[in-house]
Amino acid sequence: MAEKTVSQKTQEIDAQTVSPMMQQYLEIKRQHPNEILFYRIGDFYEMFFEDAVTASRELELTLTGKACGLDERAPMCGVPFHSYEIYAARLISKGYKVAICEQMENPATAKGLVKRDIIRVITPGTVIESSMLADDKNNYLCSICARRSRGRWKAGICFADISTGEAYATELNTEKTGTAIITELCRYMPSEILINPAVLDLKEVTNYIRQHTNALVELREDACYQQSVIDTALCDQFGADWKQTCHFAPDGLVPFAFGALLGYLHETQKHGVDRIKSVQNYADAQYMHLSPVTRANLELTETMRGREKRGTLLWVLDKTETSMGKRQLRSWIEQPLVDSAAINRRLDAVEALYTANVTRADLRDALSHVFDIERLTTRILYGSATPREVKALGDTCACLPSVRELAGSCKAPLLEELSGQIDPLGDIQNLISRALIDDPPANLKDGGAIRAGYNAEVDELRDIMHGGKGVLSQLEAKLKEETGIPKLKIGFNKVFGYFIEVSRSYVGSVPDTFIRKQTLTTGERYITPELKELENKILGANERLLVLEHQLFAELLEAISNQLLRIQRTASAVAQLDVLASFAEAAVQNNYVKPTVDDSDVLTITEGRHPVIEQMLKGSLFVPNDTTLDEGENRMLMITGPNMAGKSTYMRQNALIALMAQIGSFVPASRCHVGVVDAIYTRVGASDDLAAGQSTFMVEMTEVAEILQHATRDSLVILDEIGRGTSTFDGMSIARAVVEYICDQIGCKTLFATHYHELTSMDQDVYGVKNYNIAVKKRGDDITFLRRIVPGPADDSYGIEVAKLAGLPDAVTKRAHAVLRQLEASAPGAHTAMQLDFETVEAYNNPTVPSEVVDKLNTVDIETLTPLEALNFLFELKKALNGSH
Template identity: 40%
Template structure:
């Protein structure tokens, strides 16, 4: 499949659907004409390159480790080694392009602009950074002035800086992390620019840093270094001598200069970004390493987003010790987000419990289960809300029904704040904002904490939704610079321009009628195309009847095309008016979008409340239909589970097939009772293979985890003391990557439990 079907000077590029497409004879011949020394931009004589190629090379020299996509007309092209890499990774056709006198042809691969997002998604998934260089002025204007079209870098797309909807998983965060290490201490900051979340922390023990990264699963991690290869990116599985040993190789790492991660520069950048005089209000004034990580991350966003403003929420500080700690092995063995055997979502704890209706709720549920609470008040607030929702079926059903009609407020707001939202995004946002008062009304009689949080919706958000709905048409076009966005009656100037445009179109329609009558040519037509503009079409058989004032413009096989001075004059008016009309509509739309950005903090605050109630409605639904109970949470050391069940296995079997099991460990309800507690806190369970030992072990761990997440639990009755860590050691296999036998893997995992329990 050719990406350039009508242009011999531009190369063909296949789409992913044409996988395995062979080179056309033209492309093959072009590829063969590339001299070996022309495959590398570093070895060609830059002075002999065409102006466009010189500009391409100048940008490439600034970003040698990224793939550069350079806008040329309706395509994004790339040259030299980038062309070959792009063709290889995406299975596109590589061809060539003339690069200048004395140079000859160089490798080229191109992709159509309308599928750029899809190709960038594939490249990012493979661990590449992509630099987008766009045309920032009208090509016709540059051509009239006899100069090259002005192009600028508009954004740099990396795995951790995705904003476009098609590049993101709706139910997972896409975190960018920054790490600063000082001996055995470390600082960590992470952000999801699509939702605006921004967090930082610091602690001691590099092993804890590793576990925190494994919890977050960031798409990209920034590492400050003095290494000479700054800007390079390690794809998952790759290693480098500059990568600290404590960091797992399963992530994508980007090496950054040290300066932005210095205390002075990082702190100043945070102060300027959030317009504050001190970081005390964010709780991180004395978190030196955390501040350094956050400031370095912020600098990276400023560099990569270029013309895009990323609306981050105020930096929030957290302490790892405030949450139940699950190391990576325990998360894996408990199969919280994926199964051990197949690494699939189906069969995981989230699969069994996720009944959320919104994307926001789905993302938040994942975070809740990967970071359970230690604070009993926080746990009980969630339990209280679930209890109220289980007891009030009508309220639960009404809330869930309404939640299904609410779009992803967090990410819609993120796109609007960054100037990426289109008309459809704003319509979806408005529809969702106008549902908030209904949610508040449903929650009005609620007594539990999370229902009360929904009862107060800022009136300005409803007003914003009403304004967007009043301004934008019900089904706006995908592209925001092509008109047909704004309703009539919104702007008098816009209405006048539309009236003039309609009058001009009517003049064109009348012209066809009057010219047919005047010339007595029945098949005369008035047409339009982008190349020649408006024209009068007459079949060649009627050419002898053409009036003297017709000027021949084009000859085709079966027709002649003409213009008249009057038609060209009217054409200029129509095209200019259309441009002005589209520009005014865009300006009105951009103003609306900017208003959304101004309310971003309020919208995100409400969206967090909506996500939380979505989670709790879903957990209440599971509790009702699966027969879960509310666990009694105590301060002491106690596990008392009566007729407990494994939440996943139970749902995987026919109803009634799972045999419940009880567990009793410890008996102290309070901290004071622990000193005299004589009940056993250890169970040694033996039995043959496949008798359920691992299931029982996981079951107890999952019930404790669910309770501290705020969920009801699969049991007839449960009394649980809060715990600060959960460990599981279930089975093992050889770890060939690190050269460890099954026995060694088991010993290391057991040692980890004994060292931290």
Template identity: 35%
Template sequence: MEDKELYTPMMQQYINIKQDYADAIVFFRLGDFYEMFFDGAIVASKVLEITLTSKDAGKKVPMCGIPYHASKVYIQRLVSKGFKIAIAEQVSLPGKGLVEREVIKLITPGMIIDEGILNANEYNFIGSIILSEHGYVLSYADISTGDTFVIDGLSRVEIIDEIKNLKLKEVILSNTSDQQLMNFFKSESILVTEYKIEDEIHSKLIQSLSSKEVKLSASLLLDYLTRESKLELSHLMPFKELTFKSYMHIDHQVFEHLELIESNSKNPKSSLIYWLDQTLTAMGSRLLKYTVTHPLKDATLIEYRYDMIESFKPFEPRNQLESLLDQMYDINRLVGRIASNNGNAKDLVQLKNTLSLIPELKNVLSMYPGNLILELNKEIDTHETLYEKLQLALKDDAPLSIKEGGMIKDGYHHELDELREIALHGEDWLENFLETEREKTGIKNLKIGYNRVFGYYIEVSKGNIPLIQDEFGYIRKQTLTNGERYITESLKVVEQKLLTSKERADKLEYELFVELKEFTKGFVESLQKLSYLIAQMDMYLALAKVTDLYHYVRPKLNLNGFVEIESGRHPVVERHVEFISNHITMKPHEIFILTGPNMSGKSTYMRMFALIVIMAQSGIYVPANRASLPIYDAIFTRIGSSDDISGGKSTFMVEMVEANEALTKATKNSLILFDEIGRGTATYDGLALAQGMIEYIHKHIQAQTMFSTHYHELTQLSEKFEHITNLHVKAKEEKDHMVFLHQVERGASDKSYGIQVAALAHLPEAIIKRSKQILKVLEKESSKLENNLFMFEEKVELEHIIPKDIQNILDDLTLIDLDKLTPIDALIKLKYIQNQIKQTKKDS
């Protein structure tokens, strides 16, 4: 911008505000519109697809605007694209001179609290990251619900996975020197803000955290939110410190491959959560999604969840409980808006209506047998005092506006009732006053009039003036040709009330609303607890319903490492087609080599196993007739074909990268699922890689593994290694056509049926015939090689290969931006790298 002195005072005011919010689009309030100017207008007009105009403000400047009352939809579109928005409101009344304006709220992708912008069924987290000598510390919060968490000791891979899983849209960093993280944020369009804080802040929200580094990370986030959001954040809960190692490790590729929350085909019915989420409240839906994406390793906690589902299974009270939950509003987000001074009377009414259901809810819960629901019911506070206050005060049809009246019930406040009476029945009062004065004076043609100069007055004709006596209290105000005009003290008092009653009533209603809001703030902590209890019962009730509806069973957890699944089913596929169930019986350290034709169901079989495991460790019943499972520390998958063109990675490269994660991170307590490894390169390269991986898993990792392949030659490995077992998916030929039986059995498949599958795809008959001729020749020529290929063995000096963790450290050192590191940051980074090297040596 040029010299601001060239512009009008109003535009100078805008420029001053913009200087403080240079990285935000400023919504500048002008009457009933939010206006944007200069570059902000140009950008907003393109994103919002609204007309770009200009304004003469000393000089012509670009301008676009949106109606104030319809701003939410525009804010949502801008925020979803990663923009920050500074809301500049008028903070003084119109009068002489320029109306004052200041930013009252900063809205960013991670700092949204307004209803109608957020997805009700998802958390909206904002995070902060610092690097300590023990690893990355991630703190994250949802300011709309008040939930806060912190995780310590993450590797770079782990923190990237967690950011993806949490769907963080905004991250706060103390410095931006970590180039690999910055590249990731850029690739994911995550808004990054560099923000400095010298030391941990003094707050009860972080007092219980375990270490200085963890407190510093939480302080960084808390200080940023407090200073930048312009909101009162008294509803934020104390940070809950999570232990990353208490959860099953699932990287983001597993989430994508298994379609836990989102469908790869953009069809929501292809995701697991679509079929599990029978919750009736937004609170329960958010909790269920978090539960499914954070499977546990603690058998006691898992069993507790099973017990809760079992407790909610009795059918009789379920309909009543569902009916009550279906009427409940999102307590957490109502409390968030009220506590942050963004709430309106409608929010209080919705809170009141929800609280009105709690006594009946407790009564229905008391019908359930068992101690678990009894204990949960004991913790539920009915909030009678708050409910009675809100019920007494608030109209059920309270408007969204909080400064135009219509919120408070008649009978709640005497002065408000009086003002309303005057505003509604002022003319009646004047008529009654006039009749009283006529009787008192005996003047039948006495009149009451009004003008702007004198206000209300009593007019007496010239002939009746002698009838006016001193005790009447009449004060002469104006002499006319045909009579006199008088006022009285009582008339002036009522005049004041008549002329200002509506304005005063609206102002008093606002004051009473503020009192109610402040009163409600005193219950924030107990309301948040109530919200969590309702979310729990909603989730467990939904899972109990799903269990009955889909015929799920309670898994048994074992410590012996055996897998026994009887008639397992895929929880998503069975909702679309008639699913053929399969057994899975697996010993500790066992590797299944799974063969069979394309489209026969190999990938579905592996996905079924993975989903059953994740559901079981999330504390959810599973689709099977019977299931006994060990507790896995991680699941690693490579299922499906994909590439990363923008990242410069082919399908085969992505395949190798994802396989490497399993081969370097898995333990004997992990589960590995590989589908068609090696198919993206030459046949012998692929065969060699596949065999090398299988042998490595068998000898070094010893994790239970399913390895699906078209390389039938690999089935010979079962003769050489004791823990390798062949499985195949049954199929048969009928008159040169394939029939898929989708049944998995022991033993190797006799052939791949590739040409038969091609025939099913209706390739030209000439191609099918020629392919069969070529296949016969190839099978003859390859028989000798086939007999020797998998007897090959040679010892490799693996100690000369640079481990992946060390290579990551070397890459990290190369990419450090020394110009952005402070001496303290450099020492922390050095200590972190040293610890990584020590850990790598220890692991090896």
């Protein structure tokens, strides 16, 4: 649970003893004690006292000092204001908050101390700067409000990305509210979390946040959740009828969670909060349930080890052309659908694009010219967009008619619907085109962004600036002619401005209208009313032009902001189109097929392949496999076979194929029929959680318990090698009991891999269990994995052969084979067989056995014999028998 605060020593300084500027700084700092204050002075954001010490350490800046009226200089460091985002981003990533204190008036015209105020507090969940955000990932701020009543917990949880305007909310009212909260946190992965005090009592939630996320946690006071405060926040945001427009559940906690989130945004952002125009309410039942363990095991968006994109399902399917599409794709993968009708709408759209090669190529080309209009619009709304970014929005608008036409030409209902939601935004494109030049500057500091002809005053001021030297030359020639002074010249310096200079020999010819300004050794300098008026025009033109360009640009931003809903709806449609085109392109490139998705209970896959591994092994043959699962006779596949043969790959690929189908993607198979599953649960591999005081076996049993408690008949369960962390008999007993419970009590589709070959007999005892194994070809002591799953149990575990493949020395593997033969010979079953063989031999060949041999047999304890002792005993028996004849 990341949280950084700044030392409070600054608060103890007596403001009366410091300079006026430092008094202003301390007054503002006292209002933001827990943020690092970026205090604007000229072209720098300066930090003082403890903030300076902290920033210099974290940012590796030089720590200097500033006289402030105290005995000691105030510690100070600073960053250039034009590149502050780089430094702010580094502080945010380290868990700090940054308060931006701006000059609220022009220092050149200000009387006395320049007014300053906080314009914004940057926190991990409120970042809008493109340089501080990942293009392919949403940046969510989360708010949780939980309460306990009559021994039962319930909660409201919401997520908002202010960089795009998206907002989602849901009520959680289950027996396992803490687990439900964790599931939602995994779904959205927020970078900042607001909680009410009651959440602190949900230890599993706080432990999860602390141990498994890097989110900054902000504890909000109970006062932030009072009904009157919440009503005001929601009313200000959505209007007086917010209860009808937001569709929050009556008597639920979502209004409190969302109201607290809005209050926090108003505190930190000051303006721009109206970017959030609506809230999408969802129920957990709308999406497939994926636990944190399942998401990690299936490596949907990041790998388990490197936590990178390459090697994930997201990496395989990402053929998107826009940043909006990349974020939408991630969202769809994180939230597979469970409504078969909605899934098939997506699949039909993908099919239409899959078959229309030319249209798909043209659509993807058009999308490649679309900028991130979601985040551009947010920066426009905040007033922080640059002229170049606004021009990018205009360029995007020019591409929208083509995107709309191409999408509409594909006869699929979803594509036609999305086409209709795309507004060409021609009026916005026209406005931007008229207002800005073709290649505007990166920022407005030096002006030059407004197109000629857009504003008459701008054109006039530019004429004055550009024609100023020509006007001065004309005036100089005119004065020479009127006065008859040939060496008269007009000059300029920063002290006097423009002046007329006359050499000493012509001073007597100077007219009375000239006003002496300065005496030189070589002559005199004068001014005239006409020259002064021209000076004011020329010098004032540049300053006035900059002010006017800023004003016109601000008006342009406001005009665009007024069309926010149109732009937001268009951006959403474009993002979805991009993902559907990406699915179609991935299907073409990777040879995927359209799955049949319905509400049946089957999962039938013909020649299924692992979508990620086959891409990682490009150029190598991936062996496909079939799968038949249902909720009847084939509800559990008991899979045996040696390590490294491909059991885990096979099980994961089936889970990924089902998930791919339910996000609307084609799948890696020759045929596929998916009956919608409501959840995927996995228990794959084992890793100690020593930091939490849990052993491998404890982690395994906890995860299995979660599966048995939450899986339903419509779930898909993947269990790999459970029961290994304890003794053989205990582990086998637990594994068998789990199999029986799943088959008899839950009845869900299950893939169960095990090395306990004794469990393969359960197909005779438990309805729904089917044995399968990974085929292996053995030649002597060498084995070859065929990667093919076939009916029936494995005939051997091939552990020593696998160890040999892993590189164990020959001496070790040979000794292992010898020990194995001894163990097999000395196993209880082997002794029994040996004893029976002796009795048979005795009865057949020696009706009368010597008493010496009988005595030896009666007194020996075969169960305690070592292999060597057994051989010696056998030798003695043979010797005794031979001696009797």
